[in-house]
Amino acid sequence: MILRTGLIEYVDYVNLTIIWFYLFVNFGYSMLLLTSIPDIVNQFKTFRLNKVNAFLDSKILPTVTVLLAAYNEEEHVIYTVHSLLKSDYPNLEIIIINDGSSDETLPILIKLLDLHSGYPSVAERIPVQGRIKNFYFSKRYRKVSVIDKEHSGKADSLNAGINACTSPLFITVDADTFLERETIAILAFSMLSRAHTIAEGGSIYVLNGCDYHEGELIKAKISSKPFVAMQACEYLRAFVFGRTGWKPFRGSLVLSGCLTLFERQAVIEIGGFNKDSPGEDMEVIVNLHEYMRSKKYPYHIGYSFAGSAWTDVPSNMNSLWSQRDRWHRGLIDSLLRHKKMFFNPRYGASGLISYPFQVLIEFFGPIIETIGYISVLLAIYFGIIDWQVAILFFIATLGFSTVITLAVTLMSIITFNKYSRTRDILLLLFLVIFESFGYRQILTVCRVYASLRFFIQKIF
Amino acid sequence: MTVLDILNLVIILEMTLIVIIILLTYAIKLFFYCRDKHEEKIFNQIKAFFLEKIDKKSELKAEEFKKSWKNQKSILSLFKEVDESHPESFWLKLKEQVAFLILLPLARTNYRSFFWEKRLFSTESFGLAFENEDEIRICRLVQDKNTLVHLDSIIAAIKFHSPITINLVIDCIAERRRLGQTIYLKFFVNAAPQIREIVAERLQIEISPFTRATCYKILSFFPLENFSCKINTAQDIESENLELKLSALRFVAAHQGSEAIPLLLSLLQSPSWEVRATSALLLGRSGDSSVIPHLAKALRDSAWWVRVNAANALKNLGPQGIAVLKMLDPKEDLYAYQISKNVISKSFLDEEST
Numbered sequence: 001m002i003l004r005t006g007l008i009e010y011v012d013y014v015n016l017t018i019i020w021f022y023l024f025v026n027f028g029y030s031m032l033l034l035t036s037i038p039d040i041v042n043q044f045k046t047f048r049l050n051k052v053n054a055f056l057d058s059k060i061l062p063t064v065t066v067l068l069a070a071y072n073e074e075e076h077v078i079y080t081v082h083s084l085l086k087s088d089y090p091n092l093e094i095i096i097i098n099d100g101s102s103d104e105t106l107p108i109l110i111k112l113l114d115l116h117s118g119y120p121s122v123a124e125r126i127p128v129q130g131r132i133k134n135f136y137f138s139k140r141y142r143k144v145s146v147i148d149k150e151h152s153g154k155a156d157s158l159n160a161g162i163n164a165c166t167s168p169l170f171i172t173v174d175a176d177t178f179l180e181r182e183t184i185a186i187l188a189f190s191m192l193s194r195a196h197t198i199a200e201g202g203s204i205y206v207l208n209g210c211d212y213h214e215g216e217l218i219k220a221k222i223s224s225k226p227f228v229a230m231q232a233c234e235y236l237r238a239f240v241f242g243r244t245g246w247k248p249f250r251g252s253l254v255l256s257g258c259l260t261l262f263e264r265q266a267v268i269e270i271g272g273f274n275k276d277s278p279g280e281d282m283e284v285i286v287n288l289h290e291y292m293r294s295k296k297y298p299y300h301i302g303y304s305f306a307g308s309a310w311t312d313v314p315s316n317m318n319s320l321w322s323q324r325d326r327w328h329r330g331l332i333d334s335l336l337r338h339k340k341m342f343f344n345p346r347y348g349a350s351g352l353i354s355y356p357f358q359v360l361i362e363f364f365g366p367i368i369e370t371i372g373y374i375s376v377l378l379a380i381y382f383g384i385i386d387w388q389v390a391i392l393f394f395i396a397t398l399g400f401s402t403v404i405t406l407a408v409t410l411m412s413i414i415t416f417n418k419y420s421r422t423r424d425i426l427l428l429l430f431l432v433i434f435e436s437f438g439y440r441q442i443l444t445v446c447r448v449y450a451s452l453r454f455f456i457q458k459i460f
Numbered sequence: 461m462t463v464l465d466i467l468n469l470v471i472i473l474e475m476t477l478i479v480i481i482i483l484l485t486y487a488i489k490l491f492f493y494c495r496d497k498h499e500e501k502i503f504n505q506i507k508a509f510f511l512e513k514i515d516k517k518s519e520l521k522a523e524e525f526k527k528s529w530k531n532q533k534s535i536l537s538l539f540k541e542v543d544e545s546h547p548e549s550f551w552l553k554l555k556e557q558v559a560f561l562i563l564l565p566l567a568r569t570n571y572r573s574f575f576w577e578k579r580l581f582s583t584e585s586f587g588l589a590f591e592n593e594d595e596i597r598i599c600r601l602v603q604d605k606n607t608l609v610h611l612d613s614i615i616a617a618i619k620f621h622s623p624i625t626i627n628l629v630i631d632c633i634a635e636r637r638r639l640g641q642t643i644y645l646k647f648f649v650n651a652a653p654q655i656r657e658i659v660a661e662r663l664q665i666e667i668s669p670f671t672r673a674t675c676y677k678i679l680s681f682f683p684l685e686n687f688s689c690k691i692n693t694a695q696d697i698e699s700e701n702l703e704l705k706l707s708a709l710r711f712v713a714a715h716q717g718s719e720a721i722p723l724l725l726s727l728l729q730s731p732s733w734e735v736r737a738t739s740a741l742l743l744g745r746s747g748d749s750s751v752i753p754h755l756a757k758a759l760r761d762s763a764w765w766v767r768v769n770a771a772n773a774l775k776n777l778g779p780q781g782i783a784v785l786k787m788l789d790p791k792e793d794l795y796a797y798q799i800s801k802n803v804i805s806k807s808f809l810d811e812e813s814t
Binding site: 194 | 488
């Protein structure tokens with residue numbers, strides 16, 4: 001009897017916490033949605049006018065170096081290089097960093113690019129762990145060079161690339177990512193035209209299922225594989241308002257490592273990418289925020305929804321799990337490294353809004369959600385609440401998130417409309433509504449597992 | 461009201477919201493579709509009108525142009541299309557007439573519009589046609605918060621090239637960081653030569669080092685032959701402001717040719733690595749082989765950028781410079797050797813490719 005009373009109290013308490021938590025989350029997301037709408041509409045109008053390239057057709061503009069870290073990417077790296085060579089941006093250099101691949105990545109590059117061994121011209125601005133084995137220049141494409149080094153991870157490879165980079169701007173691109181022709185020009189334009197922008201991110205779409213040829217997207221399609229299709233829907237949401245909405249607060253704390261343009265000097269000043277962090281892309285952005293805020297330098301972290309790339313995403317449960325596990329550990333690692341920003345007015349909006357938002361929603365969110373699922377199941381088991389009420393409660397709490405997700409997805413459809421097929425749009429709408437039943441829970445459990453793993457590894 | 465009733469109500473509300481959002485989206489899409497169709501219709505009508513005028517080679521009268529055709533966006537995009545298909549002089553004359561009779565009055569009406577697109581089309585129109593009274597309007601557009609409007613109005617301001625508009629453009633560029641300035645500087649390529657006098661006059665009275673640096677950057681786009689204004693760069697080259705010092709140095713190297721070599725050689729010993737690196741780079745453009753020993757010494761500089769620029773400068777000086785690069789011994793200075801090899805192998809590949 002005592003146990004039952006205690007359990008009832010516990011369930012009431014948990015339910016109330018979850019209701020408040022969901023209200024808070026949905027309020028946060030609604031605010032992000034509201035702040036992102038004007039920017040997305042403006043970007044869309046600007047994009048439609050097709051004027052950006054007219055401002056960027058000059059050799060006077062700064063060179064942008066693409067840093068492409070490749071580890072066992074024999075399947076994709078060539079297509080990625082092809083897509084980069086087709087870029088509209090007039091001053092482009094490409095540095096491919098072969099991170100000690102054990103497959104055919106390097107031989108393929110040597111053959112396709114007609115690589116010739118050369119001598120490195122590398123300034124050791126950032127200490128690099130992996131020893132550089134060889135340095136190659138392409139005879140076929142004079143702007144392309146390759147650094148062959150021992151395997152030491154993506155962050156360390158990017159640092160080796162920064163050391164070899166002689167341009168004031170560089171862009172990180174994943175080896176399994178295709179860039180659209182105008183993407184670099186859009187990102188460079190956004191960065192150069194807005195004063196004090198030190199990093200500019202672009203949007204990412206899912207490549208799996210699309211038709212492409214030699215690094216060029218022929219037709220955007222949603223994959224018929226449920227896991228991939230769910231990710232397509234998820235990426236669409238995350239990159240529409242998850243990044244744009246943070247612009248009024250000097251930018252998001254997270255930009256995708258697949259596609260971000262950086263000012264080289266700013267990254268050198270923070271010591272480059274952190275090779276000890278599982279999520280080097282988030283870490284570098286949070287680090288930039290902390291550094292610039294602490295030095296009281298004027299800065300802005302930008303995001304251009306119009307500049308887009310298409311990336312290969314995990315197509316099975318195992319690889320999706322390990323990817324999300326790494327991302328979440330990266331998030332926790334970054335949050336802990338910069339914990340002094342938490343509600344610290346010295347760090348302005350980043351410390352008072354963006355950072356706490358990441359802690360409360362991205363870190364605690366999955367934990368609270370899992371506790372909620374467990375307590376509701378327990379309550380049903382002990383007959384404390386009726387199963388009908390439990391299901392309605394579940395639908396009601398997730399319903400509002402669905403409304404926001406739907407609004408975001410439709411906003412993307414109205415504006416940039418990457419998926420033109422009616423079948424894809426209907427599939428997206430279906431997925432938006434039904435991703436809350438199964439897919440969301442798998443990712444929630446994965447993130448809780450990642451949190452536990454992170455802290456267990458930290459303690460022991 | 462029970463918990464069940466409240467939950468039911470919330471779910472009904474959420475479902476209604478979902479339906480409303482979907483309907484609203486497609487209503488907006490339909491609106492855009494209809495608007496695009498209407499614009500396409502207007503565009504085709506104006507195009508037919510222009511082509512008829514070109515065929516008959518007849519002058520334009522303002523009253524011939526229908527009120528519904530007075531759409532800046534359609535006219536401007538039509539200009540771009542007809543420019544490509546009809547490059548003949550009659551079209552250029554007709555275009556000028558349209559710009560003055562149709563676009564200019566529309567630009568004057570819309571330059572203060574709440575909608576940035578209308579302001580943008582006004583700036584584009586001012587880029588094609590303006591009169592003295594439009595100076596204040598262009599100045600206002602230069603200060604617009606929308607990036608596209610701002611950049612397009614800079615083009616219009618440079619075309620207008622009055623002392624007020626050019627000085628405003630200088631101020632706009634000066635407040636940007638070095639990288640951001642590149643986007644503006646390209647607008648001065650092939651700009652009216654009278655601008656150099658305005659910039660030189662500004663340089664004579666300006667105190668801010670960043671604005672002075674901007675003036676030098678702009679002046680580097682203009683030839684200085686038959687230029688009456690005297691520019692005294694000596695003080696700026698001695699400046700402690702690096703941006704000003706480097707801009708003045710580049711200006712001197714570009715305009716004084718071989719006369720600037722002694723100055724560049726002396727600055728190769730500067731305590732600032734940026735100055736040494738820039739001097740090395742500029743010496744490479746001089747084409748004077750007497751600087752080779754100095755550049756060979758700079759190959760062993762402690763700063764990486766100086767070494768890189770010295771190696772590239774030697775490569776640019778031709779066979780004599782490349783011979784110096786080839787002679788380097790790795791045991792003597794590994795860094796200098798590596799840089800030299802890097803530059804040589806790159807230039808070898810370049811030659812092979814061409």
